[in-house]
Amino acid sequence: MIANDLLKGTLRTIVLKLLADNGRMYGYEITKKVEELSTGKIKLTFGALYPVLHKLEAEGHIATEVEYIGKRVRKYYTLTETGRSWTEQKVDEFFDFVNTLTYLLKPTPA
Amino acid sequence: MIANDLLKGTLRTIVLKLLADNGRMYGYEITKKVEELSTGKIKLTFGALYPVLHKLEAEGHIATEVEYIGKRVRKYYTLTETGRSWTEQKVDEFFDFVNTLTYLLKPTPA
DNA sequence: TTATATATATAAGATGATTATATATAATAA
DNA sequence: TTATTATATATAATCATCTTATATATATAA
Numbered sequence: 001m002i003a004n005d006l007l008k009g010t011l012r013t014i015v016l017k018l019l020a021d022n023g024r025m026y027g028y029e030i031t032k033k034v035e036e037l038s039t040g041k042i043k044l045t046f047g048a049l050y051p052v053l054h055k056l057e058a059e060g061h062i063a064t065e066v067e068y069i070g071k072r073v074r075k076y077y078t079l080t081e082t083g084r085s086w087t088e089q090k091v092d093e094f095f096d097f098v099n100t101l102t103y104l105l106k107p108t109p110a
Numbered sequence: 111m112i113a114n115d116l117l118k119g120t121l122r123t124i125v126l127k128l129l130a131d132n133g134r135m136y137g138y139e140i141t142k143k144v145e146e147l148s149t150g151k152i153k154l155t156f157g158a159l160y161p162v163l164h165k166l167e168a169e170g171h172i173a174t175e176v177e178y179i180g181k182r183v184r185k186y187y188t189l190t191e192t193g194r195s196w197t198e199q200k201v202d203e204f205f206d207f208v209n210t211l212t213y214l215l216k217p218t219p220a
Numbered sequence: 221t222t223a224t225a226t227a228t229a230t231a232a233g234a235t236g237a238t239t240a241t242a243t244a245t246a247a248t249a250a
Numbered sequence: 251t252t253a254t255t256a257t258a259t260a261t262a263a264t265c266a267t268c269t270t271a272t273a274t275a276t277a278t279a280a
Contacts, residue, residue: 009236010211017215028258038210048237050260072245072258091215098208100148101120105127105201119267138227158268160229182227182276226277234269239262246257 011044011052013094016079016087019062024078027053053077061086121154121162123204126189126197129172134188137163163187171196 018030025033031044056062061083065076079087128140135143141154166172171193175186189197 011237014211014214021218026258027260034214037214041206041210042214045238046259047239047261051236054260069258070245074258094211094215096151098212100151101124101204102208104124104144104147104152105204108131121268136227137229155269156228157230157270161267164229179227180276184227222280224277224279227275229273230271231273232269232271234267236265236267238265240264241262242260244258246255248253248255250251250253 010094011048012056013087013090014042014044015049015052015056016061016083017091019077019079020084020087024065024076026074026076056083120204121158122166123197123200124152124154125159125162125166126171126193127201129187129189130194130197134175134186136184136186166193 014034015030018033019025022033027046027049031046031049034042034044053062057064057077060080062077063080065078067074067076124144125140128143129135132143137156137159141156141159144152144154163172167174167187170190172187173190175188177184177186
């Protein structure tokens, strides 16, 4: 049984994987990176992103460091130990889902 | 920009594609077929399926025929003309989404 | 005759995303 | 120098979708 959250919550997986690949990142940076990597096809909205980041933090998957760029606050996020293994798991789950769906949507049986 | 409904609403796409491949089907049959094709990995719930079927019908993508098996009612669904082209579009959109996400989640850059 | 499978349907509740709004600094163009 | 755009985070209202629970009824197998 595929985790239902996968059907909706790909956002979490994307955020986690970006942090796994790029070390530490801040929210705004994440939206830019996703837009860049997807050649504009995916644009994360802040109303979705920040709640997800706060939730991941509350769950212990990511940790924060606050930095000041001039007078402007910037919150950097990094994966925790548990966050790292959880990311792998989530990415695997996603590809499992894709394989299943690809099979369902590709063939044209009798 | 990838359609946001894709991130959530793969259920609609699955239902449409099954109807495209198998001609006419009824609700219960669809759940069984999805379970079979996904080797038990995806189990559609009726609380999700029937509202989707009703919505697709209201939108003109599918049409119904009622049949009686003994005394039991069975509602067969078939794609309409617009439903058929819409299905193609939805399936294409899904694979576009998969390609983008695969790129996002696969590489491990610097 | 009792449990399971077939068959459809809706309502309550949870979750997740969009849109709107708020606040503030920094950089660039007019 | 002033207006606009980019940077940066955050929350609330709203909407769509999915899960869980519930209701109803027939057919079949143990």
